[in-house]
Amino acid sequence: MSTTDNISRLSQAKSLCELFQHTCTTRAGDLALRTPDGKTALTWGEYRARVRRLAAGLAAIGVEHGDTVAIMLTNRPEFSLVDTAAYHLGAIPFSVYNTNAPAQIAYLFDNAGNRVVVCERQFLARVLEAKEGGRVEHVICLDDAPAGTMTLTELEALGDPEFDFESRWRAVEADDTITIIYTSGTTGAPKGVEMSHRSAIFATEAMSGIPEFAVGCGGRVVSYLPDAHAINRWYAHYMPAVTGAAVYTLANSKDLAAALPVVRPTVFITVPMLWYKIEAAVRAALAELTGPRGTVAAWALEVGRRKVATDLGGRPISPLLRLRYLLAERLVLARLRERIGLDRTSIAYTGAAPITPETLEFLLALGIPVAEAWGMSEIGLATSNRPGAQRVGTVGTVLSRVEMRCLADGELVVRTPGLMKGYRDDPDRTAEAVDADGWVYTGDVGVIDADGYVTIVDRKKELIINSAGKNMSPANIESAIHAADPLIGSVVAIGDRRKYVTALITLEPEAAAEFAAEHGIEGSPQVLANDPAVRRELDAAVAAANARLSRVEQVKAYTVLPVFWEPGSDEITPTMKLRRAVIAKKYAGEIDALYARDRI
Known part of the structure; x- marks a missing residue:
């Protein structure tokens, strides 16, 4: 059909x-x-x-x-x-x-x-x-x-x-x-x-109007x-x-890495956290290669990067680059995708939070067709990037039969056939979310460019406005730090009505256990939070993230919390969203300590 x-x-x-x-x-x-x-x-x-x-x-x-x-x-x-x-x-x-x-x-x-x-x-x-x-x-x-x-x-x-x-x-x-x-x-x-x-x-x-999705969705x-x-x-x-x-x-979602090479999905969807783990695992594997094998692997990845840069720039691929890419595919890139289990994936999606452009470009260089998309429970899927017409940093353009507008304060409103019927037994909150004409007030602040590509800035109620009146996206800061090291589990950027940005950091349980074993450290979160080796690792990660952020967004101080946050906990929802109000109240002492003296 x-x-x-x-x-x-x-x-x-x-x-x-x-x-x-x-x-x-x-x-x-x-x-x-x-x-x-x-x-x-x-x-x-x-x-x-x-x-x-x-x-x-x-x-x-x-x-x-x-x-x-x-x-x-x-x-x-x-x-x-x-x-x-x-x-x-x-x-x-x-x-x-x-x-x-x-x-x-x-x-x-x-x-x-x-x-x-x-x-x-x-x-x-x-x-x-x-x-x-x-x-x-x-x-x-x-x-x-x-x-x-x-x-x-x-x-x-x-x-x-x-x-x-x-x-x-x-x-x-x-x-x-x-x-x-x-x-x-x-x-x-x-x-x-x-x-x-x-x-x-x-x-x-x-x-179904996206060819790569149509090819993979029956697999x-x-x-x-x-x-x-x-x-x-x-x-x-x-x-x-x-x-x-x-x-x-x-x-058990923790078994996903082992299951992917068995399943070899044709369509795959996950969150940025897993993409960061995949990037870290590939980089670690490549770092172990020495001699001619290491040289060839580095060359193949660089060829992949050049092809992606050419594709994203909308430029034609030269015959020489095409030939080099075919060779890089055969020798290295296809084998890496097979090892991960995404070698038969027609299209993969990342969503729920922003992903760093560097990670997305790395995945594309490997030949994994990852695209950002966006939606909400109330409206279903609303936007998607498309292979061959992708803009890194955006969530793509609206899907067929979906309408979107950007209000004066930056909030995105959407009208779609995917609209919910309403909130169960809650007409007041339904009326707050959906107007009489069927427009849903998403609560997300965004930008729609001249070509219709949508960039999500952050949740309207979660934007950081510092004491100088500068608006910042905490999600942007958090994703930059999170992507810098797989040891990092959660990041909470703090800075609303403050002079500068600080952060609360927790460690990722599995990565923390591996780090503890490698460094001969007792693996409890309390011990790890105060260990000098952990601190050096995180100092480097925050410094690397700060290098990608504007000066006003850069994290001036952070603290490592002596706990692991699990989905469904007080601090994180089952879908890995931060409960910011709860965190601000629960860790008020730790936050105040970060601003105890002027760090600028």
């Missing part, structure tokens, strides 16, 4: 159920869901059969059109099975972050009003505590069934063999709610973004980001249901 025909089919689809059923019919024997070790593997035909049985089971315990179903699972094939079964009933499955505490889970259950929860045994205690006094009646526990719960197998067995599955999924409409995405809540309580079948489909429709993807986040829900669940991509599920 041509790209035009595919886009037409998507735009005319009544629901994701219709597209899923079409994929299952046309690709019945192809791989649909798999764990990297191969212990679980389902074809599309088997996937559909399991969905039918689970839908019948859910109907048997009273799940009707419009009902909500909570899912608290790691990334595993059962997530796709349960979620798909629920939305085929016209029900509304939603995912709970694995790191959520009982009180947070209880808040979600109260807002969603679900009577059914599907979870793993490792989360059961929190689920049972959260449901006390609430409306939950049925708990399905995947691994076993303690008293008061049932297994997934038992749920399937409850279904009526004569259950009219087809009439149920055919009754689902485009504007029916397909899920609730609970924002990770950097401030205040999470908001429940209600996504329709129409908006779930739109992102794939809009992206292989790896599901490792939280399914409670909008990007993984689309990229590793809804999009494959449309395109027939095989989904490899990874229960």
Whole structure:
């Protein structure tokens, strides 16, 4: 099917159920869901059969059109099975972050009003505590069934063999709610973004106009980001249901580096932190090469850089550079991509935070087709760079059928078919975010150039305005420092209403453990934070970052906190966003100490 025909089919689809059923019919024997070790593997035909049985089971315990179903699972094939079964009933499955505490889970259950929860045994205690006094009646526990719960197998067995599955999924409409995405809540309580079948489909429709995406989207993807986040829900669940991509599920995201050479994804999405780790690993591997091999590797990388600079500059590639690049590809670059596991990737995306231009250009020089894109849970994907028409430092141009304007204060507003239905049971906050004409006030400050390329400056409420009135993006400062050394886990730039910028730094747990082993240091965060070798490493990293920042943005002092911050902690959301207000209050003493004497 041509790209035009595919886009037409998507735009005319009544629901994701219709597209899923079409994929299952046309690709019945192809791989649909798999764990990297191969212990679980389902074809599309088997996937559909399991969905039918689970839908019948859910109907048997009273799940009707419009009902909500909570899912608290790691990334595993059962997530796709349960979620798909629920939305085929016209029900509304939603995912709970694995790191959520009982009180947070209880808040979600109260807002969603679900009577059914599907979870793993490792989360059961929190689920049972959260449901006390609430409306939950049925708990399905995947691994076993303690008293008061049932297994997934038992749920399937409850279904009526004569259950009219087809009439149920055919009754689902485009504007029916397909899920609730609970924002990770950097401030205040999470908001429940209600996504329709129409908006779930739109992102794939809009992206299908990018040839590299169209080529890769029917191949292989790896599901490792939280399914409670909008990007993984689309990229590793809804999009494959449309395109027939095989989904490899990874229960622990820390295993991603080992899994990539196994999966060899054709489309890949991740955050800047992982790209920095890939860059550091490649540079370390190249540094170990000596003699002729080292010389050839350095030459190949330089050729890759020249080609990228020529491409980004819009200049034609000379015959000599083309010949050198083909040789560099054969001898070095293709082998490096194969080693990483991205040798078959048609397009890769980076998002959620800005990535440094230097890192992006390094990845492009390796031949990894990385592009920046931008979106939000409320609007889905909105912009994307395109291979061959990419501008480093921007998030690209708006996708087909998306409109964007920049207001006088720099805030970006967007109107899109991917618009949410609203925040669940929260009309006031919905009205604050979306005006009567459908324009979403994103809260992001940006710039749109004459050619339509969008640059995101920062969150409107997070801009640093120093005591001299200079506006700065903390994210820009933080990404520069973060990219300078893989030992750095999190960076928080401080400087609002201050004379100069300082920073709080935490160490990355895995890199810190390796550093401790190499230097014979006891590996606790308390010891590492005060170790001279760590301090020398970070001094060099901050100096390197400062060299890339303007004078006013440069970090004059920093402190290393004696803790590791994990996703879902007080300081960081499950999607790795900084809870700045919490951090400012919790570490007020450390921040004040950085300004205890004039450092200028």
